[in-house]
Amino acid sequence: MRALYLAIDGGNSKTDVLLGDESGQILGFVRGGTSSPHNVGLPGAVAVLGQLIRAVHADAGLPLGAPIEAVAAYLSGADLPIEVARLEHAIAAENWARRTIVDNDCFAMLRAGTAMPDAVTVVCGAGTNCVGRAADGRTARFLALGPITGDWGGGHDLADHALREAARGEDGRGRPTALSRAVADHFGLPTVEAVSIALHFGDLPMERIHELSPVLFEVAATGDEVASALVERQAAEILAQYRVAAGRLDLLGGPHALVLGGGVLRARHPQLHDQVVAGALALSPHVEVSVLDAPPVAGAALLALDALGLSAAAEAALRAEIAARPPALARLTEPVPD
Template structure:
């Protein structure tokens, strides 16, 4: 039997290895290199309202490039402009690493694209602008799920300015609760806490509600003396939900100090977040199962809210066990990209992704 014949050229090695004594197979072993024929890269893009983050990794999970761009709001800027920012931010991560044609798959997880129609439209625009052969556009909650659980099953609950819970069961079914904006949802979020504080302050001053330290603290926060002076600050177009959510730490601090009204608001917020998780668990037939539950978002930085949430979860979903999110959402996007490129995401690759994530300390 003849020994294998190996020819090397420009980091490509062609191995001719015998199958039987007189028959050979030509195996193409593609190594990571810059330029030329190469589909050993995938990309992930986390498209948020504040900023857009992108990364490029190889099939072994090694971080090769990253980019940061402006935030995106498809409702106000339009789909064309949103897609342009997504592609430009991706190209920042690709600089000096690869070209669009070298990408086996890219997953974009975006805010503001909750309908299939909107995601398909943006996908089409990205494909036209980049020529990438395999593009997936999903919601930002979807990549948060994949990142927090490392691509596995379980539930993630998020409470920042807004709120939602999203989960995946062993069959791969996915369900989300909440996350459709402050007018229709966002219970338990920073906005919810701030909004309830504003209402409590007005009721206190009107004489319709219980006295609370929140009244003075809310007015001082905005630099006003009476609620009427708040109106031009709050009733603007579009409504600045983050300005209202900024009241959340004031509420949690007052609750920790023993203010009864603030305590009721905090308990209500924790209960609403548990409701989100329970709704997802019911839809996915997971209420009687053991599953990981990850919590994320600024609201959970409050030890009081986190503690109340954990206690309520133990009562209502006793087999759920709490974990810290394993990866950032942008890593969740590349996990999805790897799977869609046909790469098995197992322990060794996940460990390498953790090493890559440690290099993303400046990307939230």
């Protein structure tokens, strides 16, 4: 009988669940909303996963009672050891599989990006995070709880700072910057002051500030010193995370991988990307830098296959199937109702 597994990548905005077998074949795939316990609580996270697991069985044409060898769940919000332990206990209690594996979603991104046993990933999306692993099983991670743990950067932070610098540049408290004109134009208003007033009174939703991250990179690409300084600070933060994680694992002196993930890094903005690559090579000439080009749920699937002790041929087959059918891994499948 073939061995089946469930792979879960649960983020702040979406959750992907894949059902596969020991050969690397993808039997079912579904996508739903957030399952981060920081957003929906622990019971809510388990409920979301339960809906999606029922849906992925239906997508694969398998009954819910079909034996599953392992469920590998990599979730945003699994930051502290106690959070990982609570999630693992709650998921194991659902008896979705004979074996339950739970950890932070960054480890799924790391495995999706490389098969090298010594590796670090820095994720820069809405926020930022970093994890590393060594061939001997040691890991490195940060608390990644936002400003209270010293975090800086990611699309939301960059957007907030772009608006702040645009306002200060316009009213004279800061250096003149093309961000002022670009921010006002983005929202179709005459000045940044008008943008700020519209945000204050709710005429513009505060969430729209997040739209300014791409605007920042566009302005920086023109050579604007203020915008460029923010991009340089982001590059320095990414490199600091890499340096510390790789240093803790004693990786800097030998071959290892650095996987760059998250929307900001996957966009490959030249001004940011080139600084990060050059900075990483300056820290270690042995590093192999890559940008994640596979969905993180692929990493969760590969980690499930690793845990089951399955062959390298299964990894090659899984990667080939994912590469050949990206539309299948991008469609939205609604969870089946309770």
